[in-house]
Amino acid sequence: MRPSAENEQRERLKCVVHPSADIASALAAAELATLIRRNNAAGRPTVLGLATGSTPVRLYRQLIRLHREEKLSFKNVVTFNLDEYHGLPRTHPESYWRFMHEQLFNHLDIPPANIHIPDGTVPRAEVFAWCRAYEEQIRAAGGLDVQILGIGRTGHIGFNEPGSGRDSRTRLVTLDALTRRDAARDFVGEANVPRHAITMGVGTILEARRILLLAWGEAKARVLADAVEKTPTDSLPASFLQGHPAVELHLDAAAASELTRLRHPWLVGTVDWTPAITRRAVVWLAQQVGKPVLKLLDEDYSEHGMADLLTEQGPAYGLNIRIFNELQHTITGWPGGKPGADDQHRPERALPAQKRVVVFSPEPSDDVLGMGGTLRRLVDQGHDVTVAYLTSGNLGVPDEEAAMAAELVIDLAGTGTEFAQTVRRQLGAKAAFDSDTPEIRQLKGVLRRGEARASLQACGVAATRARFLDLPFYEQGRYRQFRIGEADIAAVAALLREVQPHQIFATGHSADPSSVPALGFEVLRRALALAAGEAWRADCRVWLYRGPDREWEPAEIEMAVPFSPRELTQKIQAIYHHKSQRSQSPVVAAGLHESWQQAEHHNRAIAGRYDALGLAEYEAIEAFRRWRES
Numbered sequence: 001m002r003p004s005a006e007n008e009q010r011e012r013l014k015c016v017v018h019p020s021a022d023i024a025s026a027l028a029a030a031e032l033a034t035l036i037r038r039n040n041a042a043g044r045p046t047v048l049g050l051a052t053g054s055t056p057v058r059l060y061r062q063l064i065r066l067h068r069e070e071k072l073s074f075k076n077v078v079t080f081n082l083d084e085y086h087g088l089p090r091t092h093p094e095s096y097w098r099f100m101h102e103q104l105f106n107h108l109d110i111p112p113a114n115i116h117i118p119d120g121t122v123p124r125a126e127v128f129a130w131c132r133a134y135e136e137q138i139r140a141a142g143g144l145d146v147q148i149l150g151i152g153r154t155g156h157i158g159f160n161e162p163g164s165g166r167d168s169r170t171r172l173v174t175l176d177a178l179t180r181r182d183a184a185r186d187f188v189g190e191a192n193v194p195r196h197a198i199t200m201g202v203g204t205i206l207e208a209r210r211i212l213l214l215a216w217g218e219a220k221a222r223v224l225a226d227a228v229e230k231t232p233t234d235s236l237p238a239s240f241l242q243g244h245p246a247v248e249l250h251l252d253a254a255a256a257s258e259l260t261r262l263r264h265p266w267l268v269g270t271v272d273w274t275p276a277i278t279r280r281a282v283v284w285l286a287q288q289v290g291k292p293v294l295k296l297l298d299e300d301y302s303e304h305g306m307a308d309l310l311t312e313q314g315p316a317y318g319l320n321i322r323i324f325n326e327l328q329h330t331i332t333g334w335p336g337g338k339p340g341a342d343d344q345h346r347p348e349r350a351l352p353a354q355k356r357v358v359v360f361s362p363e364p365s366d367d368v369l370g371m372g373g374t375l376r377r378l379v380d381q382g383h384d385v386t387v388a389y390l391t392s393g394n395l396g397v398p399d400e401e402a403a404m405a406a407e408l409v410i411d412l413a414g415t416g417t418e419f420a421q422t423v424r425r426q427l428g429a430k431a432a433f434d435s436d437t438p439e440i441r442q443l444k445g446v447l448r449r450g451e452a453r454a455s456l457q458a459c460g461v462a463a464t465r466a467r468f469l470d471l472p473f474y475e476q477g478r479y480r481q482f483r484i485g486e487a488d489i490a491a492v493a494a495l496l497r498e499v500q501p502h503q504i505f506a507t508g509h510s511a512d513p514s515s516v517p518a519l520g521f522e523v524l525r526r527a528l529a530l531a532a533g534e535a536w537r538a539d540c541r542v543w544l545y546r547g548p549d550r551e552w553e554p555a556e557i558e559m560a561v562p563f564s565p566r567e568l569t570q571k572i573q574a575i576y577h578h579k580s581q582r583s584q585s586p587v588v589a590a591g592l593h594e595s596w597q598q599a600e601h602h603n604r605a606i607a608g609r610y611d612a613l614g615l616a617e618y619e620a621i622e623a624f625r626r627w628r629e630s
């Protein structure tokens with residue numbers, strides 16, 4: 001789909017879609033570098049508004065590279081950060097002060113006096129005055145030349161959560177429940193996430209002369225499309241950017257995927273009716289008018305801007321049947337292929353009848369959440385299944401679980417083993433926000449292995465089929481700061497070479513590129529590239545499954561594996577074995593926040609959508625797409 005003025009007519013903010021977050025970040029860095037160089041040459045300071053979080057990390061790496069390799073000087077750059085958690089000391093591993101120094105400032109020649117970050121330690125009584133002074137400092141510096149922004153899933157910019165007005169200024173705010181949930185990983189548990197923050201206001205941000213908003217990954221897609229295409233409202237603060245004269249959004253394909261020009265291109269212009277777009281459009285039409293596919297009329301098509309599709313491929317009846325059949329052919333109870341069956345219209349090939357299958361799980365539990373029912377089927381149908389856990393997942397285990405396990409070992413062994421004693425001592429000495437010691441991480445990793453084995457067994461997979469790769473990028477890093485290396489790729493490549501799979505199941509292809517699933521997928525992609533010339537590779541299909549936050553749309557699905565009510569219960573039981581991943585808070589558990597609840601909800605929702613389209617009515621469906629290297 002070529003971008004054109006016609007395609008972009010619904011977009012009230014200028015959006016540029018890039019092939020990757022790296023490319024987008026390099027362009028944003030180049031724009032900043034040009035401005036800084038021009039100002040440096042003229043002896044003028046450059047005033048930058050900066051953000052934290054996963055989004056700008058690549059941009060900051062580029063700025064560091066420009067400083068090191070191309071002598072870009074930051075001596076005359078003045079910075080103001082958007083926000084900071086209230087109540088965190090600077091030394092806290094999740095403080096934005098620390099983040100900015102570790103990710104950027106420590107690597108540049110910027111004078112410390114030029115750096116301004118909201119102070120999370122200001123006492124409540126003084127916050128108001130402090131915030132006014134922050135605004136005054138921005139004004140005194142000449143205002144912001146460029147403001148860098150990310151966007152939260154609530155639609156926040158800075159920490160301006162829904163409800164923030166267009167004219168809001170720097171102030172103390174209460175964080176939205178979703179924002180706190182999104183930060184729970186970083187703080188190892190939602191209970192540890194601060195409830196308040198100091199943030200520049202929407203009005204403060206809008207005074208910047210230029211604004212660059214960056215966004216990556218499918219989790220941002222929905223909120224982004226709303227911010228870009230809907231009328232500005234304080235229930236979605238990012239939408240207020242629409243009033244700004246020089247704002248630009250740089251997106252990767254996953255973050256842009258809900259923009260109308262990409263999701264429903266027929267609504268905004270003429271399209272090439274490829275088979276994929278046709279299928280999407282017909283399914284969308286059926287959902288829009290609330291009819292099964294086979295009951296769509298010519299009028300339905302023409303009343304919804306799809307008359308040209310009818311002209312090309314109509315009348316409706318034949319087109320409906322074709323799409324119905326395509327959807328029907330995605331359904332299979334044989335995810336590894338049905339032996340002896342004609343496989344021309346089946347998602348998977350019949351031969352070889354017994355396939356070697358590798359299921360990659362970024363962290364323990366992603367496998368059962370995304371495809372617990374399919375895993376059981378694959379095993380029951382005689383395939384040789386290996387489940388490869390890419391990372392130990394130890395960063396996701398609360399201390400309480402580790403303490404309990406250490407106590408257990410000590411109790412069992414009477415006087416206790418040395419290792420458990422060490423962990424107990426270290427946990428006891430651990431201050432509120434200290435990072436885990438290697439021993440604590442090791443024990444937490446052991447816990448997750450135990451859960452993964454129990455969960456596999458509940459899916460009918462022998463625990464011996466599990467392979468724990470403990471990839472070094474994860475063991476040596478922490479959230480948002482992982483970097484994959486050759487050793488990670490070599491470990492996955494070695495497993496692939498050993499198993500020589502016919503089928504691979506994987507996830508993370510369109511996740512936030514800093515997330516563990518996305519990095520895990522990148523490692524797999526590179527390992528597969530290494531194997532490009534090998535014989536097994538030519539006969540190996542890669543199937544993608546999705547994490548619990550989002551399900552595929554029916555038109556995107558290439559293999560739909562239905563399961564019975566009993567199989568759904570078994571899947572939930574399997575997920576339940578990942579005890580350390582359950583919510584630590586009974587209050588949170590009351591919503592739809594537990595991952596097993598989300599998985600159940602999604603699997604039922606897909607089945608419901610297939611049913612509404614006029615296909616068979618199943619209890620639950622797990623869905624997959626083929627991954628084809630482009």
Ligand code: F6R
Binds near residue numbers: 050053056150152
């Ligand atoms: C950070 C900030 C936030 C983040 C947003 C996205 O300073 O102000 O608005 O930009 O929450 O966070 P990430 O980038 O972690 O997805």
